[in-house]
Amino acid sequence: MNQAPKPVISVVAGDGIGPEVVAEGLKVLCKTVGDDTFDFVHHDLGAERWQRTGEVLPAADLEQLAAAQAIILGAVGAAPGSKAIPSGLLERGLLLKLRFEFDQYVNLRPSKLYPGVPTPLAESVTSRGPIDFVVVREGTEGLYCGNGGAFRAGTDYEVATEVSINTAHGVERVIRDAFVRAEQRRGKVTMVHKHNVLVNAGGLWNRLFQTVAAEHPGVTTDYLHVDAATIALVQDPQRFDVLVTDNLFGDILTDLAAAVTGGIGLAASANINPDGTFPSMFEPVHGSAPDIAGQGIADPTATILSMALLLDHLGRSDDARRIEAAVDADMAERGATKRPTSVIGDDIAARLK
Amino acid sequence: MNQAPKPVISVVAGDGIGPEVVAEGLKVLCKTVGDDTFDFVHHDLGAERWQRTGEVLPAADLEQLAAAQAIILGAVGAAPGSKAIPSGLLERGLLLKLRFEFDQYVNLRPSKLYPGVPTPLAESVTSRGPIDFVVVREGTEGLYCGNGGAFRAGTDYEVATEVSINTAHGVERVIRDAFVRAEQRRGKVTMVHKHNVLVNAGGLWNRLFQTVAAEHPGVTTDYLHVDAATIALVQDPQRFDVLVTDNLFGDILTDLAAAVTGGIGLAASANINPDGTFPSMFEPVHGSAPDIAGQGIADPTATILSMALLLDHLGRSDDARRIEAAVDADMAERGATKRPTSVIGDDIAARLK
Ligand SMILES: CC(C)[C@H](C(=O)O)[C@@H](O)C(=O)O
Ligand SMILES: CC(C)[C@H](C(=O)O)[C@@H](O)C(=O)O
Numbered sequence: 125m126n127q128a129p130k131p132v133i134s135v136v137a138g139d140g141i142g143p144e145v146v147a148e149g150l151k152v153l154c155k156t157v158g159d160d161t162f163d164f165v166h167h168d169l170g171a172e173r174w175q176r177t178g179e180v181l182p183a184a185d186l187e188q189l190a191a192a193q194a195i196i197l198g199a200v201g202a203a204p205g206s207k208a209i210p211s212g213l214l215e216r217g218l219l220l221k222l223r224f225e226f227d228q229y230v231n232l233r234p235s236k237l238y239p240g241v242p243t244p245l246a247e248s249v250t251s252r253g254p255i256d257f258v259v260v261r262e263g264t265e266g267l268y269c270g271n272g273g274a275f276r277a278g279t280d281y282e283v284a285t286e287v288s289i290n291t292a293h294g295v296e297r298v299i300r301d302a303f304v305r306a307e308q309r310r311g312k313v314t315m316v317h318k319h320n321v322l323v324n325a326g327g328l329w330n331r332l333f334q335t336v337a338a339e340h341p342g343v344t345t346d347y348l349h350v351d352a353a354t355i356a357l358v359q360d361p362q363r364f365d366v367l368v369t370d371n372l373f374g375d376i377l378t379d380l381a382a383a384v385t386g387g388i389g390l391a392a393s394a395n396i397n398p399d400g401t402f403p404s405m406f407e408p409v410h411g412s413a414p415d416i417a418g419q420g421i422a423d424p425t426a427t428i429l430s431m432a433l434l435l436d437h438l439g440r441s442d443d444a445r446r447i448e449a450a451v452d453a454d455m456a457e458r459g460a461t462k463r464p465t466s467v468i469g470d471d472i473a474a475r476l477k
Numbered sequence: 478m479n480q481a482p483k484p485v486i487s488v489v490a491g492d493g494i495g496p497e498v499v500a501e502g503l504k505v506l507c508k509t510v511g512d513d514t515f516d517f518v519h520h521d522l523g524a525e526r527w528q529r530t531g532e533v534l535p536a537a538d539l540e541q542l543a544a545a546q547a548i549i550l551g552a553v554g555a556a557p558g559s560k561a562i563p564s565g566l567l568e569r570g571l572l573l574k575l576r577f578e579f580d581q582y583v584n585l586r587p588s589k590l591y592p593g594v595p596t597p598l599a600e601s602v603t604s605r606g607p608i609d610f611v612v613v614r615e616g617t618e619g620l621y622c623g624n625g626g627a628f629r630a631g632t633d634y635e636v637a638t639e640v641s642i643n644t645a646h647g648v649e650r651v652i653r654d655a656f657v658r659a660e661q662r663r664g665k666v667t668m669v670h671k672h673n674v675l676v677n678a679g680g681l682w683n684r685l686f687q688t689v690a691a692e693h694p695g696v697t698t699d700y701l702h703v704d705a706a707t708i709a710l711v712q713d714p715q716r717f718d719v720l721v722t723d724n725l726f727g728d729i730l731t732d733l734a735a736a737v738t739g740g741i742g743l744a745a746s747a748n749i750n751p752d753g754t755f756p757s758m759f760e761p762v763h764g765s766a767p768d769i770a771g772q773g774i775a776d777p778t779a780t781i782l783s784m785a786l787l788l789d790h791l792g793r794s795d796d797a798r799r800i801e802a803a804v805d806a807d808m809a810e811r812g813a814t815k816r817p818t819s820v821i822g823d824d825i826a827a828r829l830k
Contacts (some may be wrong), residue, residue, distance in 0.1 A: 212676040284681040323565040328637040349731035379704035
């Protein structure tokens with residue numbers, strides 16, 4: 125009796141708290157769909173591998189990852205001040221490399237303030253209504269393209285440049301994605317840029333936003349400069365439904381969005397290649413958090429919620445909703461007492477219906 | 478009897494609420510130092526002038542401004558969606574032009590949460606201690622340099638670029654300024670960048686931060702990626718004393734900082750040319766706010782506090798403290814009732830001791 129091969133999910137647990145939170149993500153994922161649904165292939169990539177072998181992302185790993193149905197990523201990167209690993213080596217050589225190689229241009233980051241979850245925002249803000257929006261962050265261009273250099277490096281005359289590259293192709297497709305999502309939500313797209321200063325990139329974003337908006341007359345549009353958007357996120361986050369923005373602005377706004385909706389420990393993300401040519405990648409928004417690594421105290425909720433995004437992507441929306449419901453229930457009863465990482469995973473798994 | 482010529486202060490009230498808030502700034506300034514201390518020269522610059530004459534910053538104005546002891550600027554720029562004025566025309570042609578021409582490399586933006594001022598932050602955050610920090614934003618380079626372009630503009634193959642230029646000269650001097658300020662404050666400097674992605678610019682900032690830090694062993698140093706810095710600003714703003722960062726990150730962080738300390742209506746700023754070769758410029762952090770212009774409801778406090786920064790810069794620190802004390806007193810008794818722009822100006826002026 126032949127069995128259909130199981131979908132392969134590649135796992136890059138990575139550095140710091142990465143392996144700790146990924147273990148809980150897998151625990152909940154397997155409890156949800158059963159142990160026999162996916163084949164998990166673990167990749168030993170990250171700081172340790174690099175320190176041991178000097179390899180960041182060898183061709184063999186990249187090839188295997190490319191063949192997977194999806195990728196789960198924990199976190200990569202050393203502490204900001206680390207002397208052991210050059211800054212950016214793992215971020216650019218591994219995490220961003222995967223986003224770019226696999227053309228994961230929709231970096232999807234939902235933000236929702238769950239009832240009962242502590243937030244740094246005042247009651248005067250939270251009482252204005254539910255906070256529930258999603259940021260569609262461009263994931264494959266902008267200032268993240270790695271285009272720039274250092275001239276006369278190390279001297280008093282050094283000139284260091286970073287180039288933000290924005291293409292019509294890259295901008296239009298992510299704006300389109302945002303409008304389609306808005307149609308399935310509350311019908312509003314807010315574009316965030318800084319077109320009064322970055323007139324070239326901003327001009328391109330503006331033009332394509334108008335073009336796509338004209339094709340979606342049912343969607344309300346809005347625009348904020350990135351500086352003003354940070355104000356709105358703390359004064360009036362209810363105004364947002366779908367935000368669409370470039371790679372760097374999206375990076376900044378989604379950390380802030382995570383903070384106002386209960387913290388980076390809860391923020392899930394998906395790096396989606398919508399046409400399916402390459403695998404999509406699911407990861408918590410947070411980083412490797414070396415300061416708390418190894419203590420078993422990291423919150424795995426962001427990773428667990430990222431498993432719901434993974435299941436959505438693989439067409440298992442019912443299972444995705446089950447994970448979300450279990451997390452919802454867990455959130456509602458979270459008190460001030462901190463549970464260890466694995467206990468949070470157990471508790472959420474136990475709540476799966 | 479000959480009298481020494483009075484110092485000349487150039488005034489660019491600008492667009493939208495600019496003229497409304499500047500009127501109150503001048504009211505309080507004159508009440509503080511007397512009507513005969515300064516000569517004010519008003520410059521008709523901004524949207525209206527451009528629409529009337531097509532001129533943004535004519536050579537004659539620039540020359541006069543260059544000869545002033547200081548410049549007061551209200552706000553320039555059209556609404557983000559305006560079709561009447563090309564986006565960025567006034568921002569880049571006037572405001573940024575002045576910052577760059579006059580080499581105002583220290584863009585100083587203090588943030589302080591005054592007792593009694595409503596904030597979007599929860600009691601759990603504000604109760605942790607006083608919030609009082611200053612952002613030293615680089616003002617003359619980075620992504621604001623206007624270097625970039627649009628290739629195949631308007632087509633499906635458009636490529637739009639923005640180049641961030643960072644020089645050792647420009648980065649070192651602003652970092653030095655931050656360390657000197659920290660020594661006069663609580664002795665801590667936090668650098669904000671994104672050196673794990675922007676490795677070239679970030680590498681330069683890092684290197685010079687280390688260099689300058691080594692010369693100031695009494696100052697504690699700290700580093701945050703810009704995304705993490707937005708989290709800290711809403712979860713733990715007390716951790717900051719002096720922040721130093723590049724032009725764009727500074728733009729973003731200071732709007733957020735203003736929001737958490739009571740709103741953009743209270744946030745003052747100084748664009749300082751520390752060696753005095755050129756005049757420095759004093760302006761509220763907020764923009765022209767076309768949505769509320771002409772109604773007499775804009776809060777002039779940011780502009781009034783910018784007058785204190787101006788007086789500090791001109792060596793009149795006692796007078797600067799008098800303005801701050803009057804604003805303090807006014808803030809402490811602000812209720813929920815909104816006063817018109819001119820009433821706030823009157824009330825603060827009346828509290829001057
Ligand atoms: C680790 C870093 C390269 C990454 C980014 O900047 O995209 C992270 O901050 C994120 O938001 O996923
Ligand atoms: C109006 C705009 C060009 C300006 C800036 O981006 O610097 C403003 O946002 C500010 O912060 O002073």
